[in-house]
Amino acid sequence: MATAPPKTAVKKKRGKSLFRTINDWLHLWLGLVSGIIVFIVSITGCIYAFQKEISSVTQPYQFVQVEAKPYLSPSALKKIAEQHQFGDKAGKPGSVINAVQYPGTGKAAIATYRDKQTGYMMVYLNPYSGQVLKAKALEKDFFRIVLIGHFNLWLPREVGQPIVCWATLIFIVLLITGLVMWWPKNLRKANVDKSFKIKWKATFKRVNYDLHNVLGFYTLIGAFIIAVTGIYFGFKWVPKSIYWVASGGKTMPERRGAMLSDTTAIPAQKALYSAEDSIWSKLSHEYSNTGSLSIQFAQKKSDAISASYNPEQETFYKNHTRLFDRYTLKEIQGQTLYNKSYEQGSGADKLVRMDYDIHVGAIGGIAGKIIAFLISLVCASLPVTGFIIWWGKKRKKPKAKPVAKATVA
Template sequence: MATKKRGKSVFRSINDWLHLWLGLTSGIIVVIVSVTGCIYAFQHELSDLTQPYQHVKAEAKPYLLPSELKAIAAKEAFGPQGDTGTNRITGVSYRTAERSAIAAFMDKENGYTTIYLNPYNGDVLKTKILKRDFFRIILEGHFNLWLPRKIGQPVVATGILIFVILLITGLIMWWPKKWNKANRKKSFSIKWSAGKKRVNYDLHNVLGFYSLALALVLGLTGLVWGFQWFSKSYYWALTGGKTLPKFEKPVSDTTLTRPALQLTPEDRLYASIRKEHPVITGSIQFQFAYLPKDPYTVIYNPDPGTYYRRQFRYFDQSTLQEMKGGGLYGRTFEQASTGEKVYRMNYDIHVGAIAGLPGKILAFFVSLICASLPITGFYVWWGRKKKKSLKKPELKPQKKIAARVAASF
C-alpha cells in the first residue's frame, strides 16, 4: 500500500517563511555592518602602519606635565590666546614610551579633534579632525549606517537582532531530517564540482553552519550597545540577577578652597598617579575640570590593545581627594565579579581583541562570512523564484486529453 508523502510541518513552514522574509528585509544592513566590522577589527594595527604621528623616539627623560602639554595644544588649536575657558583642551593622554601623547578639544565647526604631541619636547606632530579619520568613518557606518545617530543606531540594532533570529532559523533549516552518510556530506561540505546554483547554496548553508557560534557571539555582543533593555538583561544574566550600575561622574565640593601651590592641580594629580604607575604599559588619560562642580577624571588602562581593564577614577578639583564614580568601571578589573568581568570584556570579545591578533583574524573571517550570507541567500531565493516563473503551468485534465487527441492527428 502506498504511503502519503509527508510535507513540511507548520512549525517548519513558519520557520522557513521567517528566515526568507526577515533575511530579505535586513540583508543590506547585515552586509554593511559586517564589512565595516571586518575593516575595523584591525584598526590598531592599520593605524600603527599608516599613521607615523602615533610614534615617537623613546627618550631617557620624563614626559612634559599635563599643564605644559595643554598650553602647547591650546596654542596650536586656538592661536596665541590659548585656552580661554570657552575654547579649551578637554584632556591629555599619555601612552607608552615610544608613542605620542594626545590632547583633545571640541571644535565648533569640525567637532571632536585630537592633537598628537611629542611628550618629551611638546612638538606638534598632527592635528586630526576625528570625523574625517578613515576609521571613524568606518565606525560610523558600522554603528549607524552613516545616518544621524538617532535614526541609524536603532536601525542597525534592529537589523542585528533580526540577524540573530536568522541564525537560529537558519540552523533549523540546515538540520538534516536523517543523519545518514549522504545528508552528513551534504550538510558539512561544499560540492565545488556542482553547478553555480548548488555551490552558492552550499556556501550559504555550510558556511552559515560553521560560523554560527561565533556569528552569534558577534551579534549578541553588538546588541549590548544597540538596546538598553538587552544590555541590562545581559548584565542581569551574567551576574545572577544584579542591576547594571549607572555610569555616573561625581560632583566636586564647591565650598572648599584650593590651596595655593606652585604646581597646577592637574600636575599634582599627575605626579600622584605616576607614583602609582611609574611605567605606563598602556595609557593614562587626564580630563580637566573647568566647571565649578567638575571633578578631574583619570582613566587608566594597563593594556594598549584592549579596554576591559580600564578604570575610571575621579578627584575633587579643590582637594584632589578621590571620589566614587564610574559605575562598573569605577574599580579595577581584578575587583570585579566573574559576570562583571565578562560584561567588561564585551567590546574586546566583539572585535576579537580578547584573543590578540589571532582573535581579530578569526573575527575578520567570521564577519566576512556574515557579510556573504545575505548575498548567497538572496541568490538562492532569486534562483528558485526564477525557476518557478519559467515553469510551464500544468494543464487541467480536460485540456490534457484534448492535447493528446490533437497530437494524434
C-alpha cells in the same frame, strides 16, 4: 479496447510541518528585509577589525623616539596644544583642551577637545619636547568614517543606530531559523556531505547554496556572539539582562556617570603645579609609568578630575577610571562599572566590561581578531548568497505535469 493504465504504488510525499513552514517563511522575509543592513554592518566590521594594526603603519605621528628624560606634565602639554590650535584665544571659553592622554612608551601624547564645527579633535605631541606632530579631526579619519557606518549607517545617530540594532536583532533570529532549516533529517552519508561540505565542482547554483548553508553553520556560534555583543551598545536592556543573569539577579551599575567635587566651596589655590599635574604625577608613580594614562581636566568649579588608566595596549576591559576632588585631591569613589579595577569586579562586572573586546575579537589577541574578521566576512556573504538562492527559485519555471497515455489492447 482502451484500458486504464495499471495502478502503481505511489508513496505520498510528506509535506512540511506548520512549524517548519513558519520558520522558513520567517527566514526568507526577515532576510530580505534586513539583508542590505546586515551586509553593510558586517563588511564595515571586517574593515575595522585591524584598525589599530593598519593605523600604526599609516599614521607614523602616533609614535616617538624613546628618550631618557621625563614626560612634560599635562598642564604643559595642554598649554602647548592650546597655543597651537587657538593662538590668542587659547584658554578662553570654547578654546580649551579637555584632556591629555599618555598612551604608553614610544607613543605620542594626545591632547583632545571638541570643536563645534569639526567635532572631536586630537592633537598629537612629543611628550618629551612638546613638539606638535599632528592635529587631526577624528570625524575625517578613514576608520572613524567606517565606524560611523558600522554603528549608524552614516545616518544621524538617533535614526541610524536603532535601524542597525533592530537589523542585528533580526539577524539573531535568522541564525536560529537558519539552523532549523539546515538541520539534517537523518545522518545518511549523502545528507552529512550536503550539510557539512561544499561541493566545489558542482554548478554555481549548488556551490552558492552550500556557501550559504555550510559556512552559515560553521560560523553560527561566533556570529551569534558578535551579534549579541553588538546590540549591547544599542539596547539598554541587553547589558542589563546579561548582568542580571550573570550576577544571579542583581542590578547592573551604570556604565557612565559624572561625579562632582565634594568641596566646591573651597576657592582654587595658586600652586606651583596644577591639581591635574599632581594627580598625574601620583598615578604615574603608582602605575610605574606603564600602560596608558589619561587626565581629564576639570572644566567647571564643581567638576572632579578624572583619570583613566589601562594597563593593556590592545584591549579596553581593564580600563580603570578614578575621580579626585579638584581642590583637596582626595579620591572620590565613583559608582560606575569602570570606577573600580577589573580585578575588584564581580564575575558579572568582568563579563559586561569585556563586551567590546569580545565583539571585535581583541580578547583573543591577533588570533581573535582574525577569527572575528572571517566570521564577519561570512556574515556579509550570507545576505548575498541567500538572495541568489531566493532569486533562483523565484525565476524557476514550474515543471509541466506528465500526461498519462492510454494503452490500447
